[in-house]
Amino acid sequence: MTHPGRARTALKRGALLVAANWQVVAIQSVADTTFKLLAVVPILGGALLATLLLDRDVGEILAGNLRDTLFRVAATLAAHPFALASYLVGFLTVVAGGVVLMFLVKGGTVSVLARADRVAGAIERPPLRMATFRRGMQFSIERFTRGASYLFRRYLGLGLLLTGVYTVTAALCLLLAWGLYRLAAGDRPVLVGSVAALAFALFFVMTTIVNVLYLLAQIAVAVRDCGVTRAIAEVPRFIRGVTWKVMRVFLVTVLLLILATLLSLVAAWGFYLVAYVPLAGIIVLPLQLGAWMLRSLLFQYLGLTALGAYLSLYRSFAGDRYAEGPSPAAL
Numbered sequence: 001m002t003h004p005g006r007a008r009t010a011l012k013r014g015a016l017l018v019a020a021n022w023q024v025v026a027i028q029s030v031a032d033t034t035f036k037l038l039a040v041v042p043i044l045g046g047a048l049l050a051t052l053l054l055d056r057d058v059g060e061i062l063a064g065n066l067r068d069t070l071f072r073v074a075a076t077l078a079a080h081p082f083a084l085a086s087y088l089v090g091f092l093t094v095v096a097g098g099v100v101l102m103f104l105v106k107g108g109t110v111s112v113l114a115r116a117d118r119v120a121g122a123i124e125r126p127p128l129r130m131a132t133f134r135r136g137m138q139f140s141i142e143r144f145t146r147g148a149s150y151l152f153r154r155y156l157g158l159g160l161l162l163t164g165v166y167t168v169t170a171a172l173c174l175l176l177a178w179g180l181y182r183l184a185a186g187d188r189p190v191l192v193g194s195v196a197a198l199a200f201a202l203f204f205v206m207t208t209i210v211n212v213l214y215l216l217a218q219i220a221v222a223v224r225d226c227g228v229t230r231a232i233a234e235v236p237r238f239i240r241g242v243t244w245k246v247m248r249v250f251l252v253t254v255l256l257l258i259l260a261t262l263l264s265l266v267a268a269w270g271f272y273l274v275a276y277v278p279l280a281g282i283i284v285l286p287l288q289l290g291a292w293m294l295r296s297l298l299f300q301y302l303g304l305t306a307l308g309a310y311l312s313l314y315r316s317f318a319g320d321r322y323a324e325g326p327s328p329a330a331l
Contacts, residue, residue, distance in 0.1 A: 007248035007309070010316075013124035014308025017116045018301060020123075020136035024109045027144070028300045029293075031105040035098035042091040099163075103155045104148050109304065110222045111147020112139050117311045147222075154221050157228045162214050166207065173203040212250055215307060219314055241317045249313070253306040260302060264295045 018025060120136035177199035213235055220231035220238070239246055 007245045007252070007313075009124055010245065010309040010312040011249060011252060011305060013117075013120075013312045014305045014310075016123050016128070016133070017113055017120060017136050017308040017311075018304045020120070020133055021112055021116055021139040023139045024112055024144070025297055025300045025304060027105060028109055028304065029296045031102055032300065033296060035102055038094050038098040042087070042094050099159060100156065103159045104152050106218065107151030107155050107222075108144035108148035110218055110307070111151060112144055113304070113308055113311060114219075114222050115143065117308065117315060151222060154228055154231075155218065158214065158217055158221070158231075161228070162210065165210050169206045169210065170203060173199045173206070176202065208254070216246075216310060216314075219307070219310055223311070223314060223318070238314060238317055242313050245313050246310070249306060249309045253302065253309075256302050257299065260295070260298055264291075267291055 116136045116138040119138065121132055123132050123136050216235045216238060217228070217231045220226065220234040221228065224231070224234065226234070
């Protein structure tokens with residue numbers, strides 16, 4: 001059994017394990033895209049409902065960005081309580097279905113990577129040999145679906161807990177923003193914008209930390225084959241045992257995601273400018289679609305690389321407890 005001694009080694013191991021099981025990247029990307037499309041459908045449905053209620057043009061309702069459209073639809077439906085209630089029930093049903101799909105897929109992904117981490121050997125040590133790389137190739141439809149079904153109920157419980165934490169976090173950020181605004185006792189636009197930016201930044205930081213803790217709990221559930229309560233109790237012990245390594249993996253992952261986001265924004269802006277050239281829009285459209293797909297795959301790869309790194313660090317931390325035997329999800 002190898003023990004990654006540094007965060008860089010753990011990240012390298014995670015990147016190689018994900019590359020060896022590239023199918024999980026594609027599956028995660030498809031699931032994430034499906035979830036986003038499911039979330040967009042109710043917004044478009046609300047816009048159509050608003051046009052029927054107010055006899056307005058669809059283009060007028062959909063004018064502006066996605067946030068403006070959502071607020072415009074909400075304001076229109078607020079004047080019709082029954083229509084609003086029906087719309088909210090449909091919206092929550094669709095979103096809940098997408099979230100459940102994400103939990104199901106994540107169970108299969110974690111089980112495949114946990115199995116690969118267990119049997120791959122020292123794949124991170126140079127030179128990289130094809131035989132070692134092949135040992136890390138543990139993806140199969142049977143293993144993925146078995147892991148997804150085996151972990152689904154516990155991952156669903158973790159997801160419900162995560163939703164509750166998100167709700168509490170959002171409420172605390174809003175209360176803090178409201179308190180700061182009242183404390184300043186002003187109605188200047190600059191002050192309102194500053195308070196809103198502070199609340200959003202605080203919510204982003206807190207949810208990012210919560211997401212990391214949630215990911216570590218998922219790893220503990222899959223590796224130790226334990227319940228949600230035991231996994232949550234395992235996370236603080238793991239973080240205390242390898243605090244700096246976890247922090248380094250986290251910081252490197254965040255920096256890579258920020259860099260990837262900036263590059264994607266630059267590419268999108270370049271395509272936007274080229275689209276103004278006559279006849280170039282016909283060529284730009286498939287390029288934009290390809291860039292969007294590549295961006296989705298890249299972000300999923302970076303996220304799963306962090307997952308693989310945390311798996312390696314957890315294996316190093318758990319030691320003999322890890323060797324008690326793989327969970328059925330990782331077989």
